[in-house]
Amino acid sequence: MTLPVEHILEMQGISKAFPGVQALDKTDLFVRKGSIHGLVGENGAGKSTIIKVLAGIYTRDEGTVSINGAACDALAPAVVHEAGVRFIHQELHLVPYFTVAESVFMGQEQHGVLGLAGRRMRRRAEQFLKESLNCELDGKALIRTLSPAEKKLVQIARALIDDKARLVIFDEPTAPLASGETEQVFKAIRRLKERGISMIYVSHYLGEITDLCDEVTVFRNGATVAQLNRVDANSTQTIIHNMVGRDIDALYPEKKHSDGARMFSVSALGDNSRFFNVDLNISAGEVLGVAGLIGSGREEFIDTLYGLRRAEAGDMQFDGRELKLKSPADAVANGIVLVPRDRRNDGLVLNMSVGDNINLASLDEVAWARMEKRGLSLKRANELSEQIDIRPRNPKAITRFLSGGNQQKVVLARWLATQSKLFILDEPTVGVDIGAKVEIYQLIKELAANGAAVIVSSSDPQEMLGLCHRIMVMYRGEVVEDTPIDAIDFDSLLALSTSGARVASTA
Numbered sequence: 001m002t003l004p005v006e007h008i009l010e011m012q013g014i015s016k017a018f019p020g021v022q023a024l025d026k027t028d029l030f031v032r033k034g035s036i037h038g039l040v041g042e043n044g045a046g047k048s049t050i051i052k053v054l055a056g057i058y059t060r061d062e063g064t065v066s067i068n069g070a071a072c073d074a075l076a077p078a079v080v081h082e083a084g085v086r087f088i089h090q091e092l093h094l095v096p097y098f099t100v101a102e103s104v105f106m107g108q109e110q111h112g113v114l115g116l117a118g119r120r121m122r123r124r125a126e127q128f129l130k131e132s133l134n135c136e137l138d139g140k141a142l143i144r145t146l147s148p149a150e151k152k153l154v155q156i157a158r159a160l161i162d163d164k165a166r167l168v169i170f171d172e173p174t175a176p177l178a179s180g181e182t183e184q185v186f187k188a189i190r191r192l193k194e195r196g197i198s199m200i201y202v203s204h205y206l207g208e209i210t211d212l213c214d215e216v217t218v219f220r221n222g223a224t225v226a227q228l229n230r231v232d233a234n235s236t237q238t239i240i241h242n243m244v245g246r247d248i249d250a251l252y253p254e255k256k257h258s259d260g261a262r263m264f265s266v267s268a269l270g271d272n273s274r275f276f277n278v279d280l281n282i283s284a285g286e287v288l289g290v291a292g293l294i295g296s297g298r299e300e301f302i303d304t305l306y307g308l309r310r311a312e313a314g315d316m317q318f319d320g321r322e323l324k325l326k327s328p329a330d331a332v333a334n335g336i337v338l339v340p341r342d343r344r345n346d347g348l349v350l351n352m353s354v355g356d357n358i359n360l361a362s363l364d365e366v367a368w369a370r371m372e373k374r375g376l377s378l379k380r381a382n383e384l385s386e387q388i389d390i391r392p393r394n395p396k397a398i399t400r401f402l403s404g405g406n407q408q409k410v411v412l413a414r415w416l417a418t419q420s421k422l423f424i425l426d427e428p429t430v431g432v433d434i435g436a437k438v439e440i441y442q443l444i445k446e447l448a449a450n451g452a453a454v455i456v457s458s459s460d461p462q463e464m465l466g467l468c469h470r471i472m473v474m475y476r477g478e479v480v481e482d483t484p485i486d487a488i489d490f491d492s493l494l495a496l497s498t499s500g501a502r503v504a505s506t507a
């Protein structure tokens with residue numbers, strides 16, 4: 001006789017409809033006590049919705065929920081909190097001018113006489129970060145001085161500091177981190193597991209899922225299509241197959257050799273603070289990757305290419321002309337297309353319909369006055385929505401109610417449809433599911449094959465190696481490498497990004 005499996009969470013037959021969308025359709029989610037449970041599925045599959053049902057943000061239409069063996073008829077945020085369920089949302093919600101200790105205790109301050117509580121809180125925050133999360137931080141440090149990974153850990157500490165957490169839900173916790181920084185968060189998660197805390201982990205990085213998780217649930221179109229009770233490196237194929245309903249044999253398209261004319265070049269570009277003396281050359285037909293951790297100057301450099309930041313030194317040449325950019329509108333007027341990193345905030349009007357977002361100018365009217373063949377690009381944008389599979393395929397849907405990944409796709413479709421000779425794509429696939437990734441890589445390849453120069457800035461080394469002809473690596477504001485793709489591998493790319501040298505120093 002086998003003992004019954006003990007579940008910390010049982011969600012059974014959960015349905016939730018929104019106007020026009022069956023977001024969850026008799027969905028099941030069972031989380032074994034003490035395990036790290038991966039939750040995966042394509043964009044719009046219902047992952048965030050079931051989490052919001054559990055959190056008491058949405059009310060389910062049907063289905064039963066029990067937490068730690070106790071049935072919960074009504075799920076209100078206070079009830080769920082009392083039951084020991086904690087949520088680490090994707091957004092940070094930390095105040096830059098608060099200290100670490102203040103942030104950890106925000107909303108649950110301890111009061112004491114003569115300011116003693118302040119010191120106690122600080123010590124408690126430091127101790128908790130160290131012992132529970134494996135992170136040594138000064139409780140007096142200001143949030144704005146921390147690395148993205150450290151901020152994420154403070155956010156985690158804040159959810160767990162009362163020591164009553166039994167089930168913690170992480171919604172894409174590593175999306176804002178560069179690959180060198182995720183390990184710190186993983187260590188913290190493993191430490192929580194040792195302490196007996198159960199977890200649900202949502203991510204589009206399947207490598208993280210197979211690395212970290214003990215069991216996995218796969219959603220497709222709002223239904224549970226697979227439950228894996230054991231996970232190893234070989235589970236990836238099974239997961240993908242269930243997620244997208246087919247096998248994906250090649251993630252990256254075959255690269256076409258390119259030897260077009262010089263399209264865009266930058267020499268000795270600098271802003272006197274975040275990056276210095278940067279040279280970049282790209283030809284028609286070429287896909288160039290720019291790698292570098294957060295803080296390497298990569299983001300600031302890319303922003304400068306697009307006129308968001310001002311260059312203080314150096315110059316740029318585009319298609320044989322000197323380029324002086326005072327604003328992004330200048331860049332657009334010159335025919336440069338940028339797909340921004342923070343698409344949700346920079347690229348979308350959330351209260352507008354999907355159709356309007358695709359069809360209307362999201363930047364300046366100036367840009368559009370100069371944009372030729374507008375009708376053509378609208379048609380193309382609609383074709384692209386089909387190709388990268390924006391769901392629901394309803395141009396009247398309000399953008400705010402699309403899933404995170406589908407919002408990303410809307411902006412991508414808009415800009416990829418534009419006629420241009422130079423595309424700058426900042427983190428083009430963050431938050432996007434694997435099926436759409438394949439389509440986006442294919443589109444990038446086509447842009448290049450049709451003679452455009454494409455600069456891809458990304459924190460995913462795998463993606464860089466798979467997609468680009470050439471990679472440039474930034475470290476502490478300078479270019480430490482500029483190499484054809486076949487002269488670099490995963491390890492040296494990682495080492496270059498994290499230490500500025502091909503071989504990571506062991507010191």
Ligand SMILES: Nc1ncnc2c1ncn2[C@@H]1O[C@H](COP(=O)(O)OP(=O)(O)OP(=O)(O)O)[C@@H](O)[C@H]1O
Nearest residue numbers: 018023043044045046047048049401402403404405
């Ligand atoms: N408040 C809402 N109103 C209307 N439709 C909604 C709302 N919230 C979610 N939806 C729809 O429900 C479906 C499931 O969305 P959900 O956010 O759960 O997807 P997801 O699996 O988290 O996707 P992603 O990986 O892109 O974050 C989508 O079709 C989405 O458009």
Ligand SMILES: [Mg+2]
Nearest residue numbers: 047048403404
């Ligand atoms: Mg989501």
